[in-house]
Amino acid sequence: MLAVSASMPNRKVSIWMYVKIGDRWRYAKPVEGRNHKLKPGWCVANGVEHHDPHGAYYIRYREGAKTIWQKCRSAADATIARERQEVYLAAHAHGLTDAQQAKPLPKMVSHALDGWLEEYRLSNSKESHNLMKQTLHEFFGRLDESGRWVRGFLAVNIIAQVKRVDLLRYRAWLIEKKRSPRTAANKMLRVNQFIRSILGLAEGKGPVTIKDGKFVELEPTVFNSDELAAFFAQCNSFQYAVFQCYLRSGLRKQELENLEWTDVDFDAGTITVREKVDFTPKDHEQRTIEVDDTLLGILKEMKRLGNYVFANSAGHKYTHSWDDAKKIGKKAKVEDCHPHRFRATYATRLLQNGVDLKTVQKLLGHKNLESTMRYLAKAESPKVRAKVNAVKFGA
Secondary structure (H helix, E strand, O other), rough: OOOOOOOOOOOOOOOOOOEEEEEEEEEEEEOOOOHHOOOEEEEOOOOOOOOOOOOOOEEEEEOOEEEEEEEEEOOHHHHHHHHHHHHHHHHHHHHHHHHHHOOOOOEEHHHHHHHHHHHHHOOOHHHHHHHHHHHHHHHEEOOOOOEEEEEEEOOOOOOOHHOHHHHHHHHHHHHOOOOHHHHHHHHHHHHHHHHHHHHHHOOOOOOHHHHOOOOOOOOOOOHHHHHHHHHHHHHHHHHHHHHHHHHHHHHHHHHHHHHEEHHOOOOEEEEEEEEEEOOOOHHHOOEEEOOOOOHHHHHHHHHHHHEEEEEEOOOOEOOOOHHHHHHHHHHHHOOOOOOHHHHHHHHHHHOOOOHHHHHHHHOOOOOOOHHHHHHHHHHHHHHHHHHHOOOOOOO
């Protein structure tokens, strides 16, 4: 049982979960994971572990003859609340008045991080959770396999001590490490989200705001025909199929990795991006993409190694297209090769060939038209240049 023993009366505080087991609600003991931290959502009843991500956490203690049940927001919050209540009860047991008691214990990264990340995992996509986990470990640090704390960017364990300047320095450090301004801003705002959540701050009240994350939106870079020819000349047959699919469908990396044969309709000439057990489309929207006969022909010639269209030799999901694009680009002497550049080229070529903006928006899966319009300037560039060359400036 997760409780701290004490010889003096009224100092015992325990953590419980209120969960539905079978057809009845009951209080059960939470389960401890590594390093004696609570495993969010897990409890033990009658010697059997149960998982209920919606179970409520409570701390229980006594005030004289009265038993108090205090509801907590999460496993991490319950752990902190127990520690605070133990300090409070210990002070009273030694005869201290409320005014003489020590200040409440500060909220610690080492106490809150794992529990908060587990709750985030249960309510967000796998990709979002991985991004959040990597960012928070990079900023604050993490426990290694031996249980030692590996320092992150900022050596602070008290969450309230993180200041605005620390987050701004983190963003600048990321850019120095060759991360894009967009990536640096997003990572800074993820840390801010964690801080706001743990401290119970309203939106806009954290160390930084959305305004601090603004950056200059660069024009998308696209491949020209010579670059594409040089790139594909260095591909093996499997890589050729992968990057032709990127180029001719505009799929995002996660979308291509999770593409299954049942998503490809060779008769209708379409690819459908749909939800899977471990994959949720961006903005939670399914979409169907009309693709050309060339891509359908390439896919028909591929060897089927499992459910995934692009699978490794063991039939598992292929996840190395980013690294492969870099390696192939280096051989081909083509700079800045990555999956998203193929998507940008796809969008630009569609617009250059007269496909209207709304249709391109649908094919790309953009939630708003402004995202699609980023590619319009690149698509119109040759026409604008021709018009500029025709102008008589009179000099």
